Amino acid sequence: MVYDIYSWDKRLILERIDLAMDRISQIKLEKDIRYSEFFLKLAGFLEQVNYLRIKRDSGEFDNQSFDELNIAQNELYYDLKEENYGESVYNPDVLDKICDKEFISPFLSLSFEVRAAIITVFEGDLEGFVNILELFLQVYGICLEGGDAKEVSDAIYWYASDYLDITARKKIIESFTTSNRFFYNIIMNDDLSDLRYLFKFGEYIASNEIKTAEYLNSLDNETIRLCAKTFVDGYRDGFFAMQKDISKRSIVSLIYRIGFERIVKEAIILFEDMGFEVVLDRKPYRLADMSHIRNRGICSGGVNRQFEYDHKYDMNVFTKKAYLDRKLEISKQTFEEIKENMVRYGGPAWMDSFGDLEFTPIKKASSNVFVEKQNNLMNNYRNEMMLLQDEYMDTSGTAFCIIAWPLPSIAEDMKVYSNIFDDIIRINTLESEKYRNAQQKIIDALDKADTVSILGGEGNKTNMTIKLHELKDPSKETNFENCVADVNIPVGEVFTSPILAGTNGILFVKDVFLAGYHLKKLCISVKDGMIEDYTCENFDTEEDNRRLVEDSILKGHKYLPMGEFAIGTNVIAYNVAKKYDIFEKMPILIAEKMGPHFAFGDTCYSHDEENISYNPDGKAIIARDNECSIKRKTDIKNAYFNCHTDITIPLAELGDIYTNEPDGIHTYIIKDGKFVLEGSEVLNE
Template sequence: MLIYKELLQKLNSEVKDEYEKDLQKVKKIFEESRDLKSTFGKYAFVIADKLLFYAELEKEFSKNYYKENSIDELEATNTQLFDELNEDNYKVSFANPEYTTEIFGNDLGALFASYYTSVRSSLDFALEHKIYALQRKLRQFIELYELLKIGSEETSKYKKVIIKLTKDLSLERSAIALLERFAPEISIYEDIIMNADLSNINYLYQYGKNISANEIKTAEFLINYPEKKIDKLVKSMITAYIRGFEHSRKDIKKKETLKIIYNIGQERIVRELVKGFNELGLKVILNDAVSTSANRQYGYDHRFDNALYFDKDFVDRMIAHQEKVMESCSDYLSKFSGPIYFDKFGEKPFNPIQKKTCLKLSEEQQKFNQFYGVSMNKMFQKYIPRTETSFSIIGFPVPDIGEQFESIFEDTLALNMIDTEHHEQIQQHIIDELDKAEFVHVKGKDGNETDIMVKMQKLTDPSKQTNFENCGADVNIPVGEVFTSPKLKDTNGVLHVKETYLNGLRYENLTMIFEDGYVKDYTCSNFKDEKDNKSYIKENILFPHETLPLGEFAIGTNTQAHVMSKRYDILPLMPVLIVEKMGPHFAVGDTCYSWEEDFAVFNPIDGKEITARENEHSAMRKTDIQKAYTNCHTDITLPYEELDFITAITKGGDKIDIIRDGRFVVPGTEELNIPLDKWEK
């Protein structure tokens, strides 16, 4: 079995002498490039300065660093690390492809911005004391400087140096990265979670990530939060995670680890979760802490930087390489039970600028990307099969949401604590009616042009089978929804939403036309140019496909969540996790059962098997797995007030209303309308 600390020590010791020599060379470059008058010289100077700063930080970085420095000093260092990404500074940053293109021209601009971004990523190497990785970046820069100092404009020479590092694969280096994700003895942030003085916000800077008002205010809010409420929340989350295994009839006793992905500032909740899971014999991996992005445009600009090297040779080599890496770490992978993910909402909406200067994947590279994604998923199914794992997602607001943050937090907590078993009983009434349907007709109103007929799968034995899963609060918190995988053939119509946010991106008048279950055409009104509208959807929803199947049709039943969004006027800020529970939604991409279609699942109330686990697209896994999966799943929700009706239509033509004029009308669901009626009064 590979041991992380031993492996890290070995890799670092192998390059120790070379690292010190290369540091001296970069110091000389720093002094030399300071006097160069050219833009190439300035570029080299800024990179040398950054690499030396990271090297110095690596030497100083330790637990004591945050105890010995004042809050002002820690804030100053954090600003130094991330300030250039702030909106105004980013305009003249070498990380901005628009700026580098303006300076270096079309051929070198995107390349130099991409390389500069890779240099910035070396910060993580410094904080994790990965001398071997820093040394590789130093050596790469030294070689690149030979071209920069003479002002070479030969793009191919620069590109050769830049991509050489990426294509240099190493089993040990890759094993380090995989172990960080799945080996419990690493838990990079465990010391912060379990030992930091949470009443002193200095600890936030120990992450080495961008620390904004969101992180600081969240930490300050939670440190004074009532202990009883924290305990109740934690017990509820642990119960939900275990319940996810029980409902899907998976044995969590076979597993030893799980991962918690949280937002910086939420350490008080995470600490109690760790204690609770430890009592159950589950070790928590803590290596994923999320902070507020310094500038989301930065990430958006560089989302396709792999276009520099993503060819067939690289994909084939990487797949073969990753198979060896996973095999070497298989002991850790087999013990992993799944993740708990803290979703966040309330950040200011992001409307990305579409830049023609950014790197983009060619059509051929998009095909390679799809092939690689499916191949990697297939590989993970071998070592961490979905038929043996589960997950849980829960959402909380961040202070960016506004002055009512604390009230919104309390109401969100109430949403997350809704009695799931009672809610599932109500949802069962809806499922009983939907299971009579051959089609479900969904129609919008008041400017919503949705008009779609969704074909249901055929039930061969309705006494034992159902099309819809009764989803309570276990894998997806809060409750509730009922969902199915529609039959693609004969699913036709228009899906339209006036305004929605998907994966943090805003869409105006998002419209998709479906023909036999696939997206035939699409548009939105974000941009004046229709080409930009289509490109926006293709790159951010369909990518890397020309079309996608309708993988899911669902009806959200959490009217309490809908009213909360209205009360605080925060609908555009709500996460998909909650929004999908606030009305009917349609997901383009894979079904909810991807990679586990052949694993039988049953509803908790009536014990019926949910047989609608595949559609015609995912069924292709039996003949060509590369054609069966899209590697995406994007939920698009219609709000209740834009909904004329949802009607089940039986094979005999009878119509059974589920929702009419924005209200649930199935007997037994009256309780769902109470929050809506109270709000309107």
């Protein structure tokens, strides 16, 4: 079913746009403007966006050449580009110099929301566009008349609150239904060999997006179909592997990075052949939709990651209990409205990408932040939202799939990139039978143990002990899932959710990419399964290093449990990383298959604990809860953390992994970084 997401009168909206733009165009003629540099920049930007709207409406936009489109977007994003950002009014450090301190916070929020005008124009959301114009004029008017910062903050709060019934409803509908066909129509109807299509999405298109699309256009149809089919088959096979009835589901949300449209188009065709409708939902771009923790959806790599980092807490202006309570109320009404679709929703299919250039964020004193109360409010809201969503979507019947492809920035030239891409195709399409059999040998040994010990190799300080669940009937039960290439591509891991009490030690990794950040010499202390202490060595100060770990792992929480322990078995993936020296750039999806890994946050079976699954040998996987998640039966609001971050120790840094059995026997799974258990040696090939 398609739901109406735009209910406005176009003629009236256009009249409001004309009135607002007439007023905005006069700002540059006015004298003695308070905070003139800030308002003139934003006014000029909105004039550029309106001019873009006019060109799109007239058809002039579609008649431009690739170079003209590229020049136009660079003008639109001029103030956010890295080489210009140091002097930009969107930069907190610049605002600190040009306005009074109490205005910095609301001005940051306003400037971020104003940038959303680009997407509203591209998607034809004229109501969203005019609302932004009118907010800008309201704040400008307050400052023109000598108003204070509280009046500005109040204006932004009520703007967000007044339009919640539109923004909250729209975001949910677009996440679970096919009501917005913006991406679908471009992908399925445009000529993807004409790269001008990239500029129609409204996102910043950089060299990664352009080179990715160019490279995929150079591949034959058979290779493109193989990439798409591996992805779609993994999604379908996930239902069978988890013994879920796929016939009851017929909606899938597909998430990907712009530039991969040729693979995505083939995947859409394959999904539709299976009887699925494909939802293509954009990454949140309005403050009302954003999270300071995670914002998933279709997007490009963006124009400047420091800009995004500087503005990640801009929703602090309206992060208040009354606002979040109302958002939950509207969300419940919307889920009720689309409940027929929620029943049919089968879960996400995510095409991840990796190989972005290294980025270490700089924390700026003038950036917006959450105070502890706001952080708690947002964590509670995220929990409530997940529970509300679960009321309408029976997760015991959903599946998912995730696969990853490299970006051109991972290599120095396109020939090397082509070789890496070929090797990733090989990794993603490995035959499962060899791994399934070898992994079963590992599981059989692990199931005899009370605990498992993991020791780092030379230069790695890891020394962890993992406490396993007790098997009441080992002939029918197992602690570890035998993971091959279904939902979690590529093949190659056995994993469990450990007992927290008795899980202790030090986890150390020399280099790792987490949440888009490159962490150096990450060290985490664990006591009874909980993160006790943490640091890295990216910055000179301990405070900055701890803050980076908090951003990339703790996700706004003061502590997190270890939700997963796994042993990756894909030595081929390890050797590909070694061949191109791209260990630190490998996505966690592949990296977790290249050695032992540990995940902090929820368990592997979050919100799906009651739906028992089985390994190919028929044994039930019983390690589905820990001391935190079991609270779902008595105190569900404190059972989940709504995050799960994997950290892998590459085989090159690994020493030994061995079992500790109740009778004192130790069985080595890995010794000096190689598989030594009888029956698993084939994994070293």
